[in-house]
Amino acid sequence: MSNRISNDMGADNTDSTSLHSLPHGPEELPYIHKVGVPPKPKLLKEITDTLKETFLPDDPLRPFKKQPRRRKFVLGLQTLFPILEWGKDYNLSKFKGDLIAGLTIASLCIPQDIGYSKLAHLDPQFGLYSSFIPPLIYAFMGSSRDIAIGPVAVVSLLLGTLLQDELDPVKNKLEYQRLAFTATFFAGVTQATLGFFRLGFLIDFLSHAAIVGFMAGAAITIALQQLKGLLGIRKFTTKTDIVSVMKSVFGAVHHGWNWQTIVIGVSFLVFLLFAKYIGKKNKKLFWVPAIAPLLSVIISTFFVYITHAEKDGVQIVRHIKKGVNPSSVDQIYFTGDYLLKGFRIGVVAGMIALTEAVAIGRTFASMKDYQIDGNKEMVALGTMNIVGSMTSCYVATGSFSRSAVNYMAGCCSAVSNIVMSAVVLLTLVVITPLFYYTPNAILASIIISAVLGLIDLDAVILIWKIDKFDFVACMGAFFGVVFASVEVGLLIAVAISFAKILLQVTRPRTAALGKIPRTSVYRNMQQYPDATRIPGVLIIRVDSAIYFSNSNYIKERILRWLLDEEEMLAEHKQPSVQNLVLDMSPVTDIDTSGIHALEELYRSLQKKSIQLNLANPGQVVLDKLHASEFAALIGEDNIFLRVADAIVMCAPKFEQV
Incomplete structure (x- = not known):
């Protein structure tokens, strides 16, 4: 019986082998969870939560909640003059x-x-x-x-x-x-x-x-x-x-x-x-x-x-x-x-x-x-x-x-x-x-x-x-x-x-991922030399939020990864790339410019007959992908919970090895 992984939005796309779903037989694919669409938060609450996290991450008002007025006054004095708090135990x-x-x-x-x-x-x-x-x-x-x-x-x-x-x-x-x-x-x-x-x-x-x-x-x-x-x-x-x-x-x-x-x-x-x-x-x-x-x-x-x-x-x-x-x-x-x-x-x-x-x-x-x-x-x-x-x-x-x-x-x-x-x-x-x-x-x-x-x-x-x-x-x-x-x-x-x-914001790191043998884990091939390429699939991880300051660079860097990959494949007379998988795990946020860059990337890939797939986008990113209708543009079936799930659909025989 196949194992089912958690449906949490925060699930890592590099689950260990124990979480990898094995097939019943040679022709049966593992169970693949669809990426859920979180409910759209109200605008006022979204703004309030953002401001609170920026300026009040430690919630300074927490000690005052559900306290009588006199106690609030004492706590206020202790907040302003900490000596009134630690002075009680002074000896x-x-x-x-x-x-x-x-x-x-x-x-x-x-x-x-x-x-x-x-x-x-x-x-x-x-x-x-x-x-x-x-x-x-x-x-x-x-x-x-x-x-x-x-x-x-x-x-x-x-x-x-x-x-x-x-x-x-x-x-x-x-x-x-x-x-x-x-x-x-x-x-x-x-x-x-x-x-x-x-x-x-x-x-x-x-x-x-x-x-x-x-x-x-x-x-x-x-x-x-x-x-x-x-x-x-x-x-x-x-x-x-x-x-x-x-x-x-x-x-x-x-x-x-x-x-x-x-x-x-x-x-x-x-x-x-x-x-x-x-x-x-x-x-x-x-x-x-x-x-x-x-x-x-x-x-x-x-x-x-x-x-x-x-x-x-x-x-x-x-x-x-x-x-x-x-x-x-x-x-x-x-x-x-x-x-x-x-x-x-x-x-x-x-x-x-x-x-x-x-x-x-x-x-x-x-x-x-x-x-x-x-x-x-x-x-x-x-x-x-x-x-x-x-x-x-x-x-x-x-x-x-x-x-x-x-x-x-x-x-x-x-x-x-x-x-x-x-x-x-x-x-x-x-x-x-x-x-x-x-x-x-x-x-x-x-x-x-x-x-x-x-x-x-x-x-x-x-x-x-x-x-x-x-x-x-x-x-x-x-x-x-x-x-x-x-x-x-x-x-x-x-x-x-x-x-x-x-420099870090405008030139974020990207990495080409490969599969670690005998696992469903995908890692940077430069860091792990034994990681193997997937025939017909290029996996790229973006290690940053995608904003107006770096969106064009990220798009161009991904296309350069693709060009280098195609040149290498042509040199070794191997099949060309049919699928590009973007690992979105580190992408914490995306703005309008970032979505436009993804749209341009998608159109460039379409001209080359290459399908764009996304793996594990976070809640904030996924909200914006749906709001901009980019999810519908690439097809919701091409958004996956894990890189491993994307590979199951793009190269099922390889993933089952």
Whole structure:
């Protein structure tokens, strides 16, 4: 008795041998299921379902359904402020872990913040301001337990470069600061808007390979910029490309370098790199590289103070404004020429900051096996930057180096950010005068040692092995940043990422299928050399949806497959092709242009006396084939559930072998 296969629309056309229907006798064919025609969905429901799947795939309203009004209000507050949910189970044991982690990352962030503010061409206190207010807000609104919030090197450099193109940070200091606050405000608005409207998928258009290259290029650029502080050079280029920087460095060899500064900077850079090496070799000693920057600042500051090395040309931080964040609401440009400039810079900086934060959050969430809501993260990051712009902060986001230390220090929740924020507050109120004699060379050493971790050679090698086009995107972004500027590198990264998407959409893969011996499975003959051709039948699989962007290419590629097949058959004096079977399993959708392309393909095949057959079209595709009457054009008897069923009708003797 013959086996009957399932009538599901989603059935695979490559069923195993156990599902293959065997005939009763030599002349009897297996039972063949017809492809069912699904009921036509209502237009409004179809549009609603599409929009819901695009913007609400996780159904955020599900927890609110069938809940009393009071419970809905509580759930709403917990959605906006996750701390109200996980805070119920918070205890002293978790606080101990968060306290240690918070103190550890505070010791790392304070010297980093002072250095990063220089990358943004802002006074040192602005870096500390940005590690006080934003982490507090994130602790209440963020969903990641491990991410450490504050200024980061890449965003600081990007912001400083873009702002410097508009205003001189020395000659127009006040206007420059105002533009920085304006850019931060719009960075927050961009992030919060993407999260509120659930448009987080937009940041996924920047490929991983492009991000790896961009980060590595930014790390090199940042490190080169620190040669000014490391070598004690006073006059330095404002450009960031490697050629301009190296000209500036070697042009100052005879009159600009300061040997005392070099001794201080290089010796402590070696110390910091050695501390990082110790931390990598022994994970239990994670605290060594974490406290090394602050220890370097204390020792070098004390050394400069007792020797008065500043009199010998060693550049020092000097005055850092004491006190908590002053209000900057009235300094944001909401009108005038700088409004659009601030908006443009803010959108770019906000997107890069968002990409880095979400990537960091997802990385550590997977390591601890918990989920973070990307859209909630965007709202939290956006809110903290909006509030930050009104309290003298510049763009803050998740820091990978601090988040890694936070994770290894045993943090249990976002309370570690609150602890770090409290330490920064104490620093602003009490300790800032002690940084007066801190040499700039130490800050340069700290930044260099921090950004070297952004260069991921293992990731670059893996990208090369897996996908050469991805490697081109990676290198394009890298060389764009190093040899041009941060914004050029970013533009190249985005352009190559989009180019890859367009290439994949407009030039999808197709494959000629053959039968795996002793099965009813049909596979790519290039992948499976033992797969055999079917006499008189050409089987082609289309590995993509068929849209206006690729429909002509798919039609022409199929006809090229046919031409190559006919030439090969003629050369070997074998029967020509009488049937063309299109495996539609991977075709998730089709539009009007796609259907027109199939109609043109059908007419071209008719002129050659070749019958077109379709195998396993999905529900959406089948709906449109019937709506356009294409199914009637080729004949509904020529639409099959499996490739094997099509072969039974086209070459029954071969299929029974």
